[in-house]
Amino acid sequence: MTTFKEAQRVQSQKAARSKRFNRVPTEDQEQMTLMSWAHRVKYGSGRLSDYLFHIPNGGSRNIIEAAKFKKLGVKAGVPDLQLIVPNGEIHGLWIELKSKKGKLQPSQRLMIQRLEEQGYMCKVCFGADEAIDEIKKYLMI
Template identity: 45%
Template sequence: MTTIRKRILATQFAAKQLEAVSAKKLTKVAKKLLPTEQQIQNAVMDWIRLQKFNFYLIKKRLSLIDYAWHTPNGGSRNIIEAKRLKDAGVLSGVPDITIAVPSRQFHAFYMELKSSKGKLSPAQIKFAHNMKSVGNYYCVAYSVNEAIEFIKAYMGDMLCTAQ
């Protein structure tokens, strides 16, 4: 079993174990076991790296990772770097994962990842509205499994790999 597959399975297993415990019963130790947004991000991108798809205009299998990326907008930055990035066109509220493959219904796929208690910022809500208003797919996932299900639903029968 590959390292990527092991990491995906470990994150999914931990999430399933903790889903069974009610939020009120979570101890401090158990709360530390909940996957962070970064761990969810890594596992989802690992899963994407394993996927192949058929696009109706191209007669060969393509790697999904060649059409998907993470936009690293989050994190703290010093004032000078933040201004430099803003001047360069960095947009607040851009979601974590973009898949630039049109589906039968949408132009592109945007997914924001959140930990179990994460909430969308006003900038993220605005971005979601803007993308949906021009025919793009936008979703928010709170676990690896949920993120994978959103991608599978979006890609539909284009996906070749059932992992």
């Protein structure tokens, strides 16, 4: 016969395991899923991934690296991905990819506004599926 405390402990362990396996994918995981899909899609003279690339402006860096990257032109708020395919009057598509629980930062809002003023389309997507849908709509595929 199981004691109440033992039953609680087992329940707690099951809950911890459940949380561990039911985590929301990270932004990096979502982006890898998106790029994997883009690599499988034939587009133009190659694959869609030939026209879609990551802008490495985010991430944490040590002070020396951060100073170097700033001198190289890294800017806060630049969206994660750029699709270099024009569509009529639109110069290209920028995607700020967030995890499903992610939030847009003020610097990202400002950069998106600037890009849209210059004739680019910008989309904030929560998860790879949403980003894939936006790319399909943009390219009409």
